[in-house]
Amino acid sequence: MKFKSLLLAGSALLTGTAASAGGYQVTLAGQKNNGMGGVGVGLSLDQAAMFYNPGALAMVKDRGIHLGANGTFARNSFVAEGGNQQRELRNTVTTPFGLFAAFGPSEGKFRAGIGVYTPFGSKLQYADGWEGRTALTDIDLKSVFVQPTFSYAITDKLSVGAGVVVLALGSVNLQRDIPLPDSFGHIELDGKAETKLGYNVGVFFKPSDKLSVGLNYRSKIDAEVKNGDVTFTGINSPVFQPRFQEGTKFAATLPLIATTSIGIGIMPNENLTIGLDASLANWSAYKTLRFDFTKPVNGADFSESRREYEDALTFRLGAQYKLTSGLTVRAGGSYDESPVKDGFVTPETPDNDRLAGTLGASYSFGKFGVDLSGQYIGIKKRTQTQAELINNGTTDRIAGTYKTNVVVAGLGLNYTF
């Protein structure tokens, strides 16, 4: 496969969303997994195992390619503290995707493959003139990881795998309004992330036909923007114009955090597969969001905003049942702890604990297969008060109540060599 050309052709799809998993993490890599509450660490379903647990790849019998894409529809409502006006997003659809191809000898002990996926991202566009406009009006955070992977079965029960994770494409576009005494200006920060490397390793153990266990660690990658563009608009007073100079550049670093997962697969009979995953996301690496500017912006050469995220756990449960030789159906759910503490919620990630329900189905036509998945994610209602913001020194954001629901629809195509 010509991955580079595929990447370019698919550039319209290169975006993530705050769809699943806390913060700005997106775990929508494999369509089969999506239908099963996102489990996968203890399973060897298809080539998407490269993402969930590279160790399991060697146990995936089929060599082939899995391509999946999702439409995520986030619907957010916000009411500012003391107010009664409901603000809603200017709605957008984002399309996280995953592409996984694996090769290897039909009866050999190893599989090699490459995965391309979008593990982090967020896109939100707030209503014009909303109360939090000076914190954020728009955010579009994208990342595409490319992961060459090698997996080896040490015995027929134990396999290991590792992938080099390349942050191949990363971009951030963050916009907010600038408060001037008598009006609002606007600042847009737009930058591309440097290419960075990380890794994804896993162990997979299948003591019997009825049980499998997996362990996975995905490392942190710091997405680093070095020479991003800063654009100012709407600053009309000559008094203020010199405070916002053209040609200002910014630098910023956003941690794409590490995740450690354990998963169990239970196969009571050959038609039923049940998966259970637990993950720990090391969100505590996200302490502050800092932008350094090459020229002072309104008198300051940097801006810093407290995040103080906490490590967060995710629990997933899912099952698939093979109804006929062609048709498999799936269901699942997940509970996802928010990494965001009370009083630290920002409009980029109006986050809280999430509860998700998923459905999925596959139909196989021999070498060719189609997967469908659907998810409904309810992010719990979250209120933070101005008093909390004052106590935490986080008054750069806004007090009020957020509630978000997300619908994700996914389609996957499989081809087995």
Added chain:
Amino acid sequence: MMTSFLLRKATPLALLAGLGLTACQPDLEGDFSPSNGGVDFSNYIAVGNSLTAGFSDGGLYLTGQQQSYPALLAQQFKTVGGGEFVQPLFNVANQQNGSGYLRLAGFTAAGSPITASVATNLALRQGATATRPLYTKFTDPVNNLGVPGIRLSDVETAGYGSVLGNPYFERISPDNSNQTYLARVTASNPTFFTNWLGNNDVLGYATAGGAASFLTPTADFTAKNAKIIDALTAKGAKGVVATIPDVTNIPFFTTVGPSFRATLEAAKVPAIVVTTGGFSGTPGAPPTRKVIPVNTIRNANGSSGNQLFTLTSSPYLPLFGMPNKGKAWRDVYNQAKPSLPAFVTLGLFLQLQGVDTVQAFGATAAHPFPSTLVLDDAEQVLVKDATTAFNNSIKAKAAEKGLGVFDANTFFAQVASNGIVTNGISNTAGFITGNLFSLDGVHPTPRGYAIVANEMIKVINSTYGAKVPTVNPNDYQGVKFP
């Protein structure tokens, strides 16, 4: 190729998902539906002075009126059964600048603001003179009874609404009316009211540096406050009263002193000389001189010093130490002239004050700063004591009637020390850049008035168990820049 195939396949799916999305949109409005807490907001009457009228930038003009805190309250009351709220607005077509006001014209090279007067499209009517303006009448019934300049001590003054009285009250009074302000309030028949009177009973004295006007005697204040509240509550109306902020926190007193102190300290000047109290009309009894050590002038953050220079002193401060600079005293004379006997010439006036303008200005007892430019520590004690006494009267009467109290004194003291963040935007009590105070250094900007409205709404909600929504203060601007 793969992509376009995928898109074609995904499109119907996306449409299907789209159908379910109306149900997906979370609904929070039900959690925040407004309620009146049993308060009847159908006839809201606002009683007060310039703050209530929407006075800003040294004048009353249409934009300020439209964004007065009573107008904002009435707008929010509409969500809980509030009625029409009539304000005596200036005509938008050609009189929108009302009394005229100050605008920010620019900055000096040193960064000091330059203001200019807006004197076109005023709402003056025939018979107005430079010293006695008469404004275009507005004699329909009004809900906003805010009268710039009114003191609580004025509320029983007959003729206060005549052409010889207060031009703003005259404007809303019927022709040839002798009705007092108290009678007007009594006749207004509110179902709900706000009352914020009493600021001018200390402010006039304070802004004159203790050299003119007077502090209302506490007994008089208490009695008249009781009468106003009794009138408003006679038919069972509920309401909110506001206390009087400590005027020494406002930019009018905190802006120019700190930089003057810094200039003097850089020049190693140990002390300056001012007069204190009123001016003298008695030969041989010039006003008392007071030596003010430079390190007792209040600094920028208020951590040191307590002598306050008025905003109006700023044109005179650069003249410090210079001989033959009689501008300050000449201006004092010109201002006082209308109330002086005709035979008092500038020369005689200066002689009575013991002033010799040949001497170095501000540096010597012979040519001191006039008292009007400085609110000294002793004068501040009088202002503070009066404010405390007045606020005690206001709170006691409110408690007697079970009214809500917006403690503007406590609130503005906090704003002065910590600022206030509104939906992510920092605001302070700083002049021009702080967003809250207008160019006169005394009256709020629309942003400041919006914050006042919100504080009053919080008091209404907590006192009466209502859920009146607040406004977003950031929708209202601070000082307008050129």
